Amino acid sequence: xxxxxxxxxxxxxxxxxxxxxxxxxxxxxxxxxxxxxxxxxxxxxxxxxxxxxxxxxxxxxxxxx
Amino acid sequence: xxxxxxxxxxxxxxxxxxxxxxxxxxxxxxxxxxxxxxxxxxxxxxxxxxxxxxxxxxxxxxxxxxxxxxxxxxxxxxxxxxxxxxxxxxxxxxxxxxxxxxxxxxxxxxxxxxxxxxxxxxxxxxxxxxxxxxxxxxxxxxxxxxxxxxxxxxxxxxxxxxxxxxxxxxxxxxxxxxxxxxxxxxxxxxxxxx
Numbered sequence: 001x002x003x004x005x006x007x008x009x010x011x012x013x014x015x016x017x018x019x020x021x022x023x024x025x026x027x028x029x030x031x032x033x034x035x036x037x038x039x040x041x042x043x044x045x046x047x048x049x050x051x052x053x054x055x056x057x058x059x060x061x062x063x064x065x
Numbered sequence: 066x067x068x069x070x071x072x073x074x075x076x077x078x079x080x081x082x083x084x085x086x087x088x089x090x091x092x093x094x095x096x097x098x099x100x101x102x103x104x105x106x107x108x109x110x111x112x113x114x115x116x117x118x119x120x121x122x123x124x125x126x127x128x129x130x131x132x133x134x135x136x137x138x139x140x141x142x143x144x145x146x147x148x149x150x151x152x153x154x155x156x157x158x159x160x161x162x163x164x165x166x167x168x169x170x171x172x173x174x175x176x177x178x179x180x181x182x183x184x185x186x187x188x189x190x191x192x193x194x195x196x197x198x199x200x201x202x203x204x205x206x207x208x209x210x211x212x213x214x215x216x217x218x219x220x221x222x223x224x225x226x227x228x229x230x231x232x233x234x235x236x237x238x239x240x241x242x243x244x245x246x247x248x249x250x251x252x253x254x255x256x257x258x259x
Contacts, residue, residue: 055108
């Protein structure tokens with residue numbers, strides 16, 4: 001289980017995360033990324049975090065409850 | 066005898082600034098098209114892009130200061146800010162002034178993203194193409210060395226690489242990992258959006 005946190009002060013709306021993991025990330029009307037769901041099992045979130053040009057996405061691996 | 070130090074410095078920093086700006090633009094374009102896949106970390110490319118942009122602005126500042134300090138052409142501080150005020154090739158130097166001011170605005174906008182919003186910042190970033198075009202015209206028209214074939218080859222290589230990288234970015238899709246659990250990645254955002 002991955003917990004996803006976006007630092008919106010860093011986000012510049014490149015939308016790389018929303019392209020890679022559209023079920024988890026979306027770009028809001030202000031042009032910044034938001035998380036649809038705060039937790040996900042999909043390892044694609046790791047690719048999305050790595051692809052963020054601003055390093056605005058933090059993925060924390062949690063033990064499933 | 067007239068000391069040519071500042072004149073040579075002005076020419077050298079002009080070419081240096083243009084080189085740095087070209088590489089900065091290429092780094093920015095690589096951010097989206099990712100031709101090197103995972104070999105390059107996106108955040109690191111951003112750092113390089115920002116650092117090179119700042120270095121280019123620094124070289125432009127030295128370029129302007131050297132022209133004011135030099136006595137070959139009479140360029141005052143006000144001519145560095147107002148396009149067309151320089152007596153030396155005023156149209157071509159004017160392109161340089163506009164390019165530098167626009168570049169400074171774009172670099173500054175990065176720190177103001179919080180205030181102007183990500184969307185406005187991205188729109189303003191498109192003006193980088195104007196900066197690059199104006200700088201190219203300025204270099205070709207005002208540059209002392211532009212008559213040399215090596216200088217022409219230099220500008221041609223810079224423009225060619227930026228055009229190629231832009232086309233690459235426009236035509237290639239962002240590499241996507243194999244999705245799991247049958248999740249389909251939406252086929253969107255293939256445009257040139259930053």
